[in-house]
Structures are given as C-alpha cells and as structure tokens.
Amino acid sequence: MTNLSTITLGSDTDPYRKAEERGWAITNAAALESSTTLECDVVIVGTGAGGGTVAENLSKRGLSVVLLEAGPLKTSSEFDMNERSAYADLYQEGTGRANKTGSIVILQGRSVGGSTTINWTTSFRTPPQTLKHWADAMSVKGLSEESLAPYFAEMEKRLNIHRWQMPPNPNNDQLAIAAKKLGYSWDIIHRNVKGCLNLGYCGLGCPVDAKQSMLVTTIPAALDNKAKLFHHARADRVLVEGDSVVGVEASALAQEGWGTTGKKITVRATRTILAGGGINTPAVLLRSNVPDPHGRIGKRTFLHPTTLSLAIYDKQIDPYYGAPQSVYSDHFQWQTVDKGPVGFKLEAPPLQPAFTAGFYGAMGDTLTDSMDHLPNTNCLIALMRDGFNEQSQGGAVELSEDGQPILDYELNDYLLAGVKKAWTIMVEMQFEAGAKTVRPAHKQATRYASWAEAKKAIDSFPYTPFGVTVGSAHVMGGSAMGEDETRTVVDSQGKFHHLDNLYVMDGSLFPTSIGANPQLSIYGLVLKLSTQLASQFSA
Amino acid sequence: MHTNRRDFMKISAGGAAALSAMSTSAWISGCASSERAPGMRFLRPEDVEMLTAMVPAILAGQVGPGETERIANIVKSFDSLLGTTSKIVVNLVLQAFDALNFAPTRALMTGQWSSWSDASLEDANRALERLRNSKINLLNAIYAATVRLAVSSYYLIPANQKTTGYPGPPKKVSGPLPEVDEPADAQETP
Numbered sequence: 001m002t003n004l005s006t007i008t009l010g011s012d013t014d015p016y017r018k019a020e021e022r023g024w025a026i027t028n029a030a031a032l033e034s035s036t037t038l039e040c041d042v043v044i045v046g047t048g049a050g051g052g053t054v055a056e057n058l059s060k061r062g063l064s065v066v067l068l069e070a071g072p073l074k075t076s077s078e079f080d081m082n083e084r085s086a087y088a089d090l091y092q093e094g095t096g097r098a099n100k101t102g103s104i105v106i107l108q109g110r111s112v113g114g115s116t117t118i119n120w121t122t123s124f125r126t127p128p129q130t131l132k133h134w135a136d137a138m139s140v141k142g143l144s145e146e147s148l149a150p151y152f153a154e155m156e157k158r159l160n161i162h163r164w165q166m167p168p169n170p171n172n173d174q175l176a177i178a179a180k181k182l183g184y185s186w187d188i189i190h191r192n193v194k195g196c197l198n199l200g201y202c203g204l205g206c207p208v209d210a211k212q213s214m215l216v217t218t219i220p221a222a223l224d225n226k227a228k229l230f231h232h233a234r235a236d237r238v239l240v241e242g243d244s245v246v247g248v249e250a251s252a253l254a255q256e257g258w259g260t261t262g263k264k265i266t267v268r269a270t271r272t273i274l275a276g277g278g279i280n281t282p283a284v285l286l287r288s289n290v291p292d293p294h295g296r297i298g299k300r301t302f303l304h305p306t307t308l309s310l311a312i313y314d315k316q317i318d319p320y321y322g323a324p325q326s327v328y329s330d331h332f333q334w335q336t337v338d339k340g341p342v343g344f345k346l347e348a349p350p351l352q353p354a355f356t357a358g359f360y361g362a363m364g365d366t367l368t369d370s371m372d373h374l375p376n377t378n379c380l381i382a383l384m385r386d387g388f389n390e391q392s393q394g395g396a397v398e399l400s401e402d403g404q405p406i407l408d409y410e411l412n413d414y415l416l417a418g419v420k421k422a423w424t425i426m427v428e429m430q431f432e433a434g435a436k437t438v439r440p441a442h443k444q445a446t447r448y449a450s451w452a453e454a455k456k457a458i459d460s461f462p463y464t465p466f467g468v469t470v471g472s473a474h475v476m477g478g479s480a481m482g483e484d485e486t487r488t489v490v491d492s493q494g495k496f497h498h499l500d501n502l503y504v505m506d507g508s509l510f511p512t513s514i515g516a517n518p519q520l521s522i523y524g525l526v527l528k529l530s531t532q533l534a535s536q537f538s539a
Numbered sequence: 540m541h542t543n544r545r546d547f548m549k550i551s552a553g554g555a556a557a558l559s560a561m562s563t564s565a566w567i568s569g570c571a572s573s574e575r576a577p578g579m580r581f582l583r584p585e586d587v588e589m590l591t592a593m594v595p596a597i598l599a600g601q602v603g604p605g606e607t608e609r610i611a612n613i614v615k616s617f618d619s620l621l622g623t624t625s626k627i628v629v630n631l632v633l634q635a636f637d638a639l640n641f642a643p644t645r646a647l648m649t650g651q652w653s654s655w656s657d658a659s660l661e662d663a664n665r666a667l668e669r670l671r672n673s674k675i676n677l678l679n680a681i682y683a684a685t686v687r688l689a690v691s692s693y694y695l696i697p698a699n700q701k702t703t704g705y706p707g708p709p710k711k712v713s714g715p716l717p718e719v720d721e722p723a724d725a726q727e728t729p
Contacts, residue, residue, distance in 0.1 A: 003706045004706070004708065004709045005706040005707040005708060005709060005710070006706075006709075007709045008709065008710045008711070008712050009709050009710070009711050009712070010712060010713065011711065011712070029669070076689065077713075079711070080708070080711045081709065082697070082708065084695040084696075087623065087695075088623035092629070093625035093628055094620070094623035094624045094625070095544070095626045096623075096624030096625060096628040097625070097628075098628075101676060101680055102631065102680040102683060103676075103680065103683070105687070124622030141685055199708075199709060201708060205706075207669045207709070207711055257622075258625065258626050258675075265651040292642055320705055328551050331631065351701040352705075353694045353699075353703050353705050354690075354691050354695045356694075357690040357691065357693070357694040358687050358690060358691050360690070361598040361686070361687070362684065363596065363598075363599075363667060363690070364596060364597065364598075364599040364600065364664070365599055365687050367597075367598070367600075367690060368598060368599065368600035368601045369600055371601075371702075371703045372600075372702065372703060372704070373704075374703035374704055374705055375704040375705070377705075400627060402626075404625070404626070404627055406627065443671050443679075443683075444671070444672065444684075447551075464679070465679075466674075466676055466679030466680060466682075466683060467679070468706075473545075490605075512615070
C-alpha cells in the first residue's frame with residue numbers, strides 16, 4: 001500500500017468543535033467545584049454501543065436524559081494515530097486490563113463512545129443460531145431473527161453499515177487467498193463508516209470521523225436533543241428506595257491519575273439504565289448490593305477468547321495500513337452449535353508496532369527479528385465462541401477491596417483444545433497463502449519454515465493458560481437476560497428481576513457470547529429494548 | 540489492596556506454597572523498599588536494577604547490555620507506561636517485582652543467586668526462560684506481564700517503531716481535510 005506517513009489530515013470534521021454553538025450540555029466532572037444533584041426521566045451509565053443508542057432513541061422522544069461516562073471526552077481533534085496516547089486515553093486500564101491471573105489481555109474502550117470509539121468497525125447481525133440457542137436453552141423470550149430484523153435495519157441505516165467496497169488490504173487478503181485455495185467459505189465484512197479514507201487507524205480513534213461510532217452519531221444527536229453528558233463521572237452505585245431504583249450516585253474522577261475529587265454527581269431518575277458494558281455493568285450492580293438471590297450478577301461473562309498466528313512473507317503486506325478488518329471466514333464457526341468442540345470465527349487484525357510486539361508474547365531474537373519484518377507480516381486471529389457448550393460457562397466478575405472489577409475467567413481444557421485446533425487451521429492457511437515462516441502464538445514457539453515443521457510443534461506444545469497467547473476484545477454477559485430468574489439477572493426486556501425501574505442495555509445482557517463481533521448485536525437489541533421502554537412513558 | 544495481594548498469591552497455591560510464603564514474608568518484614576528510584580513514579584531502585592538486567596535479554600537484537608542510556612530510557616518508559624494502566628495492574632506488577640527482587644524467591648524462581656546488578660545477559664535469558672517455562676502459573680504470569688510491558692515500553696517510542704520498517708501514521712494538522720478522491724464506499728447504501 002501507499003506510504004501514508006507522507007499525507008496530512010485536518011481536524012475540521014470534529015463535531016465537538018461546535019459544542020458551544022450547538023448548545024451542548026457537556027460537563028467535565030473532574031472540574032466540578034461542588035457536588036451536584038440532577039433530576040431527569042432517564043439516567044444512562046455508559047456511552048458506548050448500548051448507552052449511545054439508548055440516549056438518542058429516548059431523547060428524540062422528548063425524554064430528559066443524563067449520560068454518565070467514567071472515561072474522558074476525547075475527540076478526533078486529538079486523535080493523532082499515535083499508539084501511546086491512544087492506549088492511555090481510550091482503553092480501559094491503558095490496555096492493561098486482564099483476567100484475574102493475567103493470562104488473558106482484555107481490550108475495552110474507555111472514553112465517550114466506549115469501545116465504539118476504538119473498535120475496528122466490523123459489523124454483523126446476531127447470528128440466527130445464537131438467537132435460536134438463546135430461545136431454546138437460555139429462557140430468552142421475544143428475540144427472534146424476525147423480531148429483531150427491523151431494529152438491525154434501522155441501526156444499519158443510522159450508522160451507514162454496509163459491505164466494504166474497496167479491495168481488502170493485503171493483511172486481510174491473505175485470509176481470502178488461503179480460504180479460496182483450501183475451499184473454506186469466506187466473505188467481505190460490513191463496516192460502519194462513511195467517507196472512509198482506508199487509513200487503518202480505527203483502533204486508535206478515527207482521525208477523520210469516518211467511523212460512525214457513538215462519539216460522532218448518537219451522542220451528538222442526543223446532545224442536540226438536550227441530553228446532558230458528564231464525563232470523568234464514575235457510577236458508584238444505583239440508589240434504591242423500597243423496591244425501586246431511583247437513580248445513580250457517581251464520583252467525579254480526577255483529571256489525572258486514579259483518584260476521585262471527592263465531589264459527587266447524584267442523578268435522580270424515573271428509569272435507570274446501566275450500559276457500562278461487560279465487567280463494568282456487573283460491577284455497578286455488585287457495588288450497589290442489590291438483591292441477587294441466585295448469585296447471578298457477574299456470572300457467565302464471556303470473552304470470545306482470541307488467539308493468533310503471525311506469518312512473514314516475501315511480499316509487502318503493510319498490515320498497519322488499510323481498513324483493519326474486511327475479510328472473515330465462518331467455515332469453522334457453526335459445525336456444531338452447543339455440542340462438540342468450540343467453534344471459531346477467522347479474521348485479521350491491524351498490526352501497529354507496539355500492539356504487534358505485545359501480541360507476539362515473545363522475547364529476544366524471536367521477537368525483534370520478527371518485528372524487523374513488520375511490513376511483510378500478516379496475522380490471522382480466531383475468535384472462539386464461548387458459552388454454548390456446557391464445558392464453557394464463562395467467568396465471574398468480582399470486586400477488589402476498593403470496589404474495582406476483576407474478572408475471574410480461565411482457559412480450561414475445552415478452550416485450550418480450541419486454541420490448538422485454530423492454530424492448526426490458521427498456520428496451514430498462512431503457508432498456503434505463501435508465507436515463508438509462521439509462528440503460532442505459543443510462548444515457546446519459534447518461527448517455522450514449513451507446515452510440516454509447524455504442525456509437529458503444534459502437536460508437541462504443552463497447552464496451559466499461560467503457554468498460549470489469548471486476548472479478548474469482546475466482553476459479553478455478566479448481567480444475562482432471560483425469563484428464568486434462577487439463571488439470569490434481567491428479563492428479556494432488560495429489566496432487573498428483583499427491583500423496579502432498573503434496566504441493563506449493553507453487551508452484558510448476552511446469555512452467551514455472540515459468535516460474531518458484537519457491536520451491531522448491541523445496537524439492534526438495545527434499540528428494541530429502549531423502544532419498548534419508551535412506551536412505558538407514553539402509556 | 541490486601542485482597543488483591545492475597546488473590547495474587549492464591550494462584551500459586553498449587554505448587555508454590557513455599558515460594559508464596561517467602562514472598563509474603565518479604566512484604567511483611569518490609570525487605571522490599573518502598574522508596575521510588577530517582578525520577579520514577581512507581582519503580583523502586585531494585586526494580587530498576589532488575590529491569591536494567593532484563594531489558595537487553597527481552598529486546599536482544601535491538602538493545603545491547605552495554606547501551607546504558609537506551610536501557611535507562613526504556614526503563615523510564617516502563618515506569619510511565621505503568622502510570623497509564625490502573626492501580627490493580629501497578630500493584631500486581633510491583634508485587635511480582637518484590638518476588639523477583641527478594642533474594643530467596645529470586646533464586647528459587649529464576650536461578651539468579653547474586654543480585655540483578657551482577658547478572659549477565661545469559662543470566663537474564665536463563666531467568667526469563669525459567670519463568671516462561673515453569674509449570675507454576677504465578678511464574679508464567681510474571682513472565683507475561685514483564686515481557687509485555689517491556690516490549691511495549693520499547694515499541695511505543697516512535698523512533699523505535701521506525702526500526703521495524705513502519706513508516707508511521709499520517710500527520711494530523713489543524714485545518715480542513717486534504718482534497719481526496721471520494722472513496723468508493725462513501726455513497727453506498729446498505
């Protein structure tokens with residue numbers, strides 16, 4: 001691809017440059033000089049895929065909305081495509097978030113727009129197999145493919161989600177080339193972009209606002225509709241009076257560091273909606289000591305545990321440039337739904353240098369010599385569909401002594417067998433596409449020069465949680481929805497089982513993982529649930 | 540953060556009870572220094588010594604053991620990177636470093652009997668390989684965290700990114716977008 005370092009990009013696309021002119025009510029809670037109390041119809045905790053969608057949908061119906069976001073407000077004027085500032089500003093724990101033992105790195109967004117500000121724009125409707133499994137085995141009611149279709153269609157239109165029209169970048173193209181050779185099914189990905197310049201920096205914040213994230217779509221719309229946005233405002237707990245939730249108490253976070261300023265933001269609301277995503281929504285519920293008679297809060301948290309294989313070619317790949325994800329294969333995803341080995345989706349990730357170096361999980365020459373070939377490097381990833389087989393029950397969110405969430409999720413033999421299977425498939429694919437050397441992400445692996453040599457290594461590795469490199473960019477579940485109170489946290493409308501006026505509307509609702517990148521699943525489901533909720537106000 | 544500390548040690552319960560007891564005793568008896576090294580927000584003098592030994596092994600091929608100033612810059616970058624994570628991460632990393640620095644646990648975990656300031660490149664390599672290949676999850680966790688933070692500390696610096704052949708990102712300036720051909724996707728409807 002063209003060397004993009006020689007082009008310059010302006011900042012005029014940033015909608016927040018006109019915030020004052022447009023009369024937007026945005027408050028940096030870090031700067032509050034005293035505690036404050038507000039009243040509104042609906043308070044929403046979180047501004048990601050769930051919170052953004054609810055905020056627009058309810059504010060346009062005339063309801064008064066307050067949004068609370070723990071992260072900062074960072075907008076495209078500041079998105080300089082530099083890894084260091086992006087990871088520090090836009091990711092939970094600066095990409096340092098991990099499971100309890102540290103064996104799985106968890107990438108999650110943490111600024112206005114949540115993970116939509118930093119995701120790779122990949123958009124899939126919830127697979128029909130997943131919705132059927134929820135109805136058949138998870139006590140979910142009223143969420144068929146047909147009933148959700150109009151909501152998906154509306155969000156696809158809203159966010160300009162469409163099949164990517166430009167040629168895949170070479171990194172993604174290797175997946176297509178190999179799939180064709182080996183007879184695996186594959187297709188082009190749908191993306192939520194408008195006027196995309198095909199740069200490749202979606203993961204560091206879109207510098208030209210082409211990505212139709214919540215940051216530049218639903219949240220500006222909600223602000224136009226008089227919604228109030230507080231950032232640096234971390235929801236501590238929901239406020240309970242009798243059998244009802246009556247709002248949220250939040251702490252103002254300091255501008256720098258991890259402390260609070262001591263100021264509180266108390267929002268009293270007719271309805272309270274939690275949309276902090278997997279891990280953070282269950283954490284608010286746990287901190288609130290709300291009733292949980294069956295101990296379900298935070299349980300069945302899923303990750304799409306994702307492993308990888310890195311390959312070096314003679315040809316130029318430039319894997320840091322171009323739309324990050326444009327090709328996928330579900331060939332190994334639905335061979336069974338809930339019986340048998342774990343299914344996985346194959347995709348390719350963008351490879352900016354520091355991200356790649358962390359991905360290698362290697363040291364010394366194995367690392368640095370590989371990194372010296374970054375322009376010739378391709379990576380394939382396999383996202384495992386956890387939560388369907390009975391041997392995959394997910395993890396549990398717990399609280400540290402000072403109330404911060406910790407996810408207890410470990411790779412068991414069932415998932416480790418999936419890692420081995422995924423490497424077997426991906427490594428062969430990379431050699432088929434012409435790779436000179438391939439390294440599956442085992443900590444003890446070196447670079448292998450042939451499929452036979454690699455296969456032998458894959459068969460001989462010890463498979464342990466720390467032996468393999470596995471990460472996650474999709475935290476789901478933890479506030480599972482369904483009609484069976486003994487197994488779920490909220491009902492199929494998103495209403496908390498044990499208190500009134502409290503709702504969950506984000507990816508933590510999912511009773512299993514999705515089996516596809518989850519953003520559109522969140523948009524469509526939350527548009528439906530929030531539309532149902534709105535009818536309570538007009539009734 | 541005592542809960543975290545206990546949780547962290549709990550994962551070693553299987554095969555490393557003795558190790559765990561010894562590291563805990565290091566913390567309780569206060570062997571680990573609480574003073575920060577000069578110019579550091581988190582790292583203590585013994586952490587800096589240990590990382591100074593480890594960095595040329597982790598980044599062999601890019602950084603040699605004699606390159607004192609470059610190593611110091613990477614260790615400084617490590618410290619500032621910790622500041623972008625979270626209290627939970629920093630506490631776990633510092634506890635791991637306590638164990639790597641307290642003589643009895645250092646020897647048991649890494650085979651490094653003398654202090655890190657005496658460690659050769661071979662010693663550092665052997666120490667890291669022992670952590671990586673150990674059957675004890677706790678030691679694997681220490682390897683994973685140390686290596687990930689160290690390589691990130693290095694490759695987050697733009698000048699070091701250039702060594703990979705990465706030309707860098709486009710430049711961001713104030714003002715309007717440049718004139719570009721309208722991409723094919725812009726007007727497409729779903």
